[in-house]
Amino acid sequence: MNTSNQKIFIHCPRCGEATLEPATKKSLTCTACQFVFYLNCAAATVALILNEKNQLLVTRRRKDPFKGTLDLPGGFAEPGETIEQSLIREIKEELDLEITHLEYLCSAPNTYPYKSVVYPVTDMAFVCKVKTFATIKARDDIDDFYFVDLAELDTQLFGLSSPKKIIQHYLKVLSQNQPPVFP
Ligand SMILES: [Zn+2]
The missing domain is CATH 3.90.79.10 (Nucleoside Triphosphate Pyrophosphohydrolase)
Structure with a gap:
C-alpha cells in the first residue's frame, strides 16, 4: 500500500472505526471487524x-x-x-x-x-x-x-x-x- 494512501484510508467502510491497517501492497484490514479494503489497479x-x-x-x-x-x-x-x-x-x-x-x-x-x-x-x-x-x-x-x-x-x-x-x-x-x- 502506498504510504500516502495509508494516511487517507483510516476509517473502516463497514464498522466506521479508525482501525484500518495496511495488510498487503493493495489492501488494508480492519483490526476491529476484519473487513478487508482493496485498492486494486x-x-x-x-x-x-x-x-x-x-x-x-x-x-x-x-x-x-x-x-x-x-x-x-x-x-x-x-x-x-x-x-x-x-x-x-x-x-x-x-x-x-x-x-x-x-x-x-x-x-x-x-x-x-x-x-x-x-x-x-x-x-x-x-x-x-x-x-x-x-x-x-x-x-x-x-x-x-x-x-x-x-x-x-x-x-x-x-x-x-x-x-x-x-x-x-x-x-x-x-x-x-x-x-x-x-x-
Ligand atoms: Zn471494521
Missing part, C-alpha cells in the same frame, strides 16, 4: 495515433494531476466496458476522433495521484488508426494537441511515467522493425 487505455507523416499525436493535460504536461490520449475504463470500447470512447470524448483500427502494443504500470489518493493503474497501449483527422479538436481533459516527429519527441515533457515507457517501447519496436510485442 484501475484499467486504463493509451492510444498511439500517427498521422500520414508518421508523426505522433500528443496532448497537453488540462487538469491535475500533472496539469500542463504532455500526455498520450486515453483514460480509465468504466465498469462494464471492454478495454477496446473504453479506448474508442475516450478518443472520441477527448479529440472527436473515430478509431477504425487498433492493435495492442504493450502495458505499463502507472500511479495516478488524485485528491490525496494515489491510485494504482495498469495502462494498456494500442497503436490506432483513425477515420479522419478533419474532425480533431481538444476537449474534455485536453488543453491542446500536437503532432510530433517521434525522433524529436522529448519524453521528459510527459508528467505521468507510463507514456514515457510506452513511447520508448514503441521506438524500440520500430527500430527492430518487428510487429508490436510484449516488452
Whole structure:
C-alpha cells in the first residue's frame, strides 16, 4: 500500500472505526471487524495515433494531476466496458476522433495521484488508426494537441511515467522493425 494512501484510508467502510491497517501492497484490514479494503489497479487505455507523416499525436493535460504536461490520449475504463470500447470512447470524448483500427502494443504500470489518493493503474497501449483527422479538436481533459516527429519527441515533457515507457517501447519496436510485442 502506498504510504500516502495509508494516511487517507483510516476509517473502516463497514464498522466506521479508525482501525484500518495496511495488510498487503493493495489492501488494508480492519483490526476491529476484519473487513478487508482493496485498492486494486484501475484499467486504463493509451492510444498511439500517427498521422500520414508518421508523426505522433500528443496532448497537453488540462487538469491535475500533472496539469500542463504532455500526455498520450486515453483514460480509465468504466465498469462494464471492454478495454477496446473504453479506448474508442475516450478518443472520441477527448479529440472527436473515430478509431477504425487498433492493435495492442504493450502495458505499463502507472500511479495516478488524485485528491490525496494515489491510485494504482495498469495502462494498456494500442497503436490506432483513425477515420479522419478533419474532425480533431481538444476537449474534455485536453488543453491542446500536437503532432510530433517521434525522433524529436522529448519524453521528459510527459508528467505521468507510463507514456514515457510506452513511447520508448514503441521506438524500440520500430527500430527492430518487428510487429508490436510484449516488452
Ligand atoms: Zn471494521
